[in-house]
Amino acid sequence: MSAFQRGKSGIYRITFKSCNAVYIGQSVYIAKRRSGHFGDLRKGKHGNRYMQIAFDKHGSDSFVFEPFISLIELDGATLTELEQGAIDLHRECGSFEVLNIVRAALSPAASVSVSAPLGIDDAAYYASMSPSRLRSLVSTGRLWDIDAVAHYISQPQKTIRRLVSKGEFPEPVTLLNGLPSWLRRDVDKWIESLRQVAVAERASRSTSSDSFVSHSTFSLS
Structure with a gap:
């Protein structure tokens, strides 16, 4: 039985055969970590955007998950x-693009974001997908055409187009049947940004109101 099957602790590597890239990670239970990665990728919500884009473009058959350093317990x-x-080794050898988002596993608080490897760009990758692959993403709710976006944010299509032209709405990542299409995660991030602005404005108004009341009380006394 392999170390992977026994679920030993260690360092694992995910190799992307289609683009000669790797992701390095650690786990006290490697088998469980594999399930976590692939579960998030299939749902379209993986935390590493480069891995998610590669998965969406090439599918699960292009990925190989394997123990890199297997140990009993650490x-x-x-x-x-x-x-x-392991990250340093793969970066120094120059044979792979390393998809880890941060450079330093030892001090995540001080990690430096790396530039996008492989020339990965959302629009370019999704635009290069086959129509059947794009339709598959639409059917699973990960890629939305303009009708779906309009329904989701309760705005007409012309408003969405106007906001895009003004740079106030995410750019579509691809065209599907000649129409712009968006990743749901981008739309959700846009909604969250609006929510944060609204919260900040309410807090600002509340602070201004409290200051006015305090000043008025002082003056009257």
Whole structure:
């Protein structure tokens, strides 16, 4: 039985055969971590956007998940040191593009974001997909045409087009049947940004109101 089947601790590697790229990670239970990665990728909500784009474009058959360093049991600190060594090794050898978002596994708070590897760009990748693959993404609710977006945000299509032209709405990532299409996650992020602005404005008005009341009370006294 392999180390992967026994679920030992260690460092794992996900290899993207179609684009010669890798992702390095650590886990105290490698088998469970594999399920987590592929579950999120299939749902279209993986935290690593480069992995998600590659998965959406090439499908699960292009990915290979394998233990890179298998050990019986290790604490988190030791695993992190090994993970950093594996990331550095793959970056230095120059044979792979490394898709890890941060450079330093040892100090995530001080990590530096890396530039997009492989020339990955949402619009370019999705625009290059076959129509059947795009339809598959639409059917699973991960890619929306303009009708779906209009329904979701309760705005007419002309308003969406106007907002896009003014740079106030996410750019569509591709065309489907000649019409612009968006990733749902981009639309959700736009909605969240509006919510945060509204919360900040309410807080600002509340602060201004409290200041006015305090000043008035002081003056009357």
